[in-house]
Amino acid sequence: MSESYLVHVAVEAPQHSALSGPLTYRATHPWPAGSVVQVPLGRRVVCGIVWGAAPEAAAEEGAGLALRDVHSGLAGLPPLSDAWRALVQFAAGYYQRGLGEVALAALPPELRKLDDKQLALRLRRAQSMSLVPQGGEPELPPLTPEQQAALDGVDHGGVSLLHGSTGSGKTEVYLRLVARTLAAGRQALVLVPEINLTPQLEERFSARFPGRRIVSLHSGLTPAQRLKHWLAAHLGWADIVLGTRMAVLTPLPRLGLVVVDEEHDPSYKSQEGARYSARDLAVYRGKLEQAAVVLGSATPSLESWYHAQRGRYRRLAMPTRIGGAALPTVRLIDMNHVPREVARTSALSPALLAALGSRLERGEQALVLLNRRGYAPVLHCPDCGWKSGCAHCSAWRVFHRIDRTLRCHHCGACERVPRACPDCGNLDIQPLGRGTERLEEQLAAALPGARIARIDADTTRHKGSLEAQLSSVHAGEVDVLVGTQMLAKGHDFRRVTLVAALNPDAALFSSDFRAGERLFALLMQAAGRAGREAAHSAGSEMLVQTWHPAHPLYQALRAHDYAAFAARTLEEREMAGLPPYAHLALVRAEARTQEAAQAWLLAASEQAERLPEKGGVTLYPPVPSAIARVADVERAQMLVECESRPALQRFLAQWVPGLHALRAEHKGVLRWAVDVDPLAI
Incomplete structure (x- = not known):
């Protein structure tokens, strides 16, 4: 009889299943933690990540259990590191999401489809990626005294807030920090808030670092490109990774520097799925992997400014523009x-x-x-007052004159502009606003x-x-x-x-x-x-x-x-008790009716009142969301507030697992989610 092992595997289970941690499977091979495997889940075979192996005693105890078997795995892919798994574990716990959901979302979708033979081909392609062409030694611009002071002041084991005015040369400081990181044999991760900023950044980094591998990671890549770039980063072949918020969860075995440019930008906070903040995860990752973290902005977020004022971050000032x-x-x-x-x-x-x-x-x-x-936020009829509202959302359809359409920017509904007012027949309907x-x-x-x-x-x-x-x-x-x-x-x-x-x-x-x-x-x-x-x-x-x-x-x-x-x-x-002096979470519910959404939130609030210790947590009454209906789905929300971040986290850890059971009593609820540290209320 072949030897068997028990392994714990993180899989992407549906949120309503309440499966937040790894599942246990039987394996004939002692897969190391961090291995990417294929396992059965319900009637499907899904991708998972081995989160740990059970000890021998536990394996013997589980011999009689009806556990399912690991189907296969990518033996040719080095396991994801302990530090990477610790980062994912933290993100899943802090943002109240399933471990597998966060872990699998960080992998390129193409990786989930591969077997070992296909992986070997992709690895050869990733390894053969062109280096930035060798050229003459680039001539470095002289540093201003402020730039030099900022470069010298970066906290190698901590977080630095680079507060530099627009045009003060923050990018040159990033380039010098990256050069220093590469000279030490480590990798650099540089984050920007939006895809449209990556081309000019790639151009500058390619010009500065001839002979180095530079890859980008963002949603604008094709699936094949994303896989190739991710493999180059994970295997340590890429020296520099440039990307948007998704890149913060890229495995990097030699990480030495994380730069978050325009750190104040709300685009760093995901508004779907796990709703994580890439900036905050970058700070935590730097602590985990003893990497320097630099947050740069001319207008820092008030949270980062607050931390710098209190000494948690080192503040580096560059108020003067280059060249005077x-x-x-x-x-x-x-x-x-x-x-x-x-x-x-x-x-x-x-x-x-x-x-x-x-x-x-x-x-x-x-x-x-x-x-x-668009051309105008809304069309209206001056005779009867009709406005071009969306039939599916609590919003106006925007008038786009170029193609003569009315478009909802929330649900995507689009139709031709009517020849006359739909209510009174007036031919003189007019744009309102600009x-x-x-x-x-x-x-x-x-x-x-x-x-x-x-x-x-x-x-x-x-x-x-x-x-x-x-x-x-x-x-x-x-x-x-x-x-x-x-x-x-x-x-x-x-x-x-x-x-x-x-x-x-x-x-x-x-x-x-x-x-x-x-x-x-x-x-x-x-x-x-x-x-x-x-x-x-x-x-x-x-x-x-x-x-x-x-x-x-x-x-x-x-x-x-x-x-x-x-x-x-x-x-x-501070007077109003708002962040950063308090900490918030927003519970959102979506249903076919506003009444059903708010009823679910009320039931969740009542459940919270029965918890043994709320720890100074305040739950406010449910209210409709700012845009209450999108695509025929009603949305409501409930604010949760606490002065202490650890107390809020303890409360959420107690409360959220029990919310899954409420779906059985409230059939009208389609989806619900918890948004920790929400950017908009």
Whole structure:
């Protein structure tokens, strides 16, 4: 009789199954922890990761149990490391998700389909990946005293917050840190918030590190590319990994440095599945693997700033722009002084049009930001009041004039614009409000002869389209660039001397307590696109059209004073008992009716009251979500608050496992989830 072993395997089980930990299987081979195997789960054979082997005594005790067998495994793939499994274990526990869900989501989907023979072929392809071509020794730019101080100040075993103004040369500090890491024989992981920032980063790293393997990991790769790059990272062949938030869970056997660029960006927080924060996991990973962690931003998140103020992170300041370039002058255009008829018919104030005209005369570029795509947020009928609401969501369908469609940006529903009002038959239905399409049209009419380009999610759908449009901007083929917030992040527009922000006021009075922080970061980052070339910086400007010019946020923006904004906002947060002075979780429920969703949340709240110890945890009453219906599904939420993070974690660990049983009593609930450290409420 062949010898058998018991192994614990993490598999991706459905959330409603309440299987959060690894399952036990029988194996004829002593698979080491971290091995990727194929195991039966229900009627399917699924991919799993061996999480540990049972001791011999336990194997003997399990001899009579009806355990299922491991089918096969990837013997040719080195096991995933103890440190990687510890990171996944932490993420699953902290964010209240199944261990297998987090672990398997970190693997390339293609890996799950391979046998050993197919894996061997993929390994050969990954090993043969081209190195960055050898060239002459790149000439390094001289470091400013601030850059040198930041480089010297990075905490090799801890977390450093690199607070550098836009254009201060943070990327050069990252490059020097990576060089130092590679010289020590270790790997570097560099994270950026969005895919559209990876091409220019790859270009800079490839130019700086000839003879090194550089791979990228993000959702824009094909499945085959993602597998090849992941294998190169896991096997230690790749020296540098560049990626978005998903890359934080990449196995790296020699990790020595993690850089999180634009660490404040909300894109680092996943809004689906495990809803993890890549920035926070990067901090934890650095501690696990004794790697230096650098969080960089001109506008740090208030949580990171708070930690730096209290000594948990080392703060490194770089307030001066490279080459002595001046920060742009911020000018507020008071829309209360613009004639009502002008403000009603155009998004562009006379002062803004005059500023754009003067830039055109000098041959300089301008960037105009409006954080709303489409032609208009809604169509309406002036006779009966009809508006283009979505039949499936609590939202408006946006009017896109180019293809004459009404599109819901939440559920994707799309239909042709009606010829007349569906309610009263009026032929004169009109756009209400403005989007980037309409702004582009108004700019073309107001600035005849100007070369105007629009970059937003609609114009960059096709592969390579964003790179092509950015190249034309850099080549000087565009005079005025129109776009959404995607243009405010990290792009190095050397010829832009004027940035204008239209209609930013809505965030000042939002019910979301983080809205002001996000607006300030967006405007500061946008301002940083202007005057990056020292020769053009003296006259660079940012214009903000606002109805509330006296607001403290705009006054801090005028002074480029992030510290003043942070101090005031943290004081407000402390008075209100909000993060970082308290810790939150949001329980979300989705059902066919709002009543069913809220009933499930009420039952969950009642269950929490029966727990032996709530540890200072407060549960607020259930309420509809900000957008209560999406794709015919009603959504509700319940806020959980506690002053102590460990106490909140202990409470969630007690409470969440019992919530699975509530599904049997509340048949109308389709899905539920816990969002720890939510970004929006």
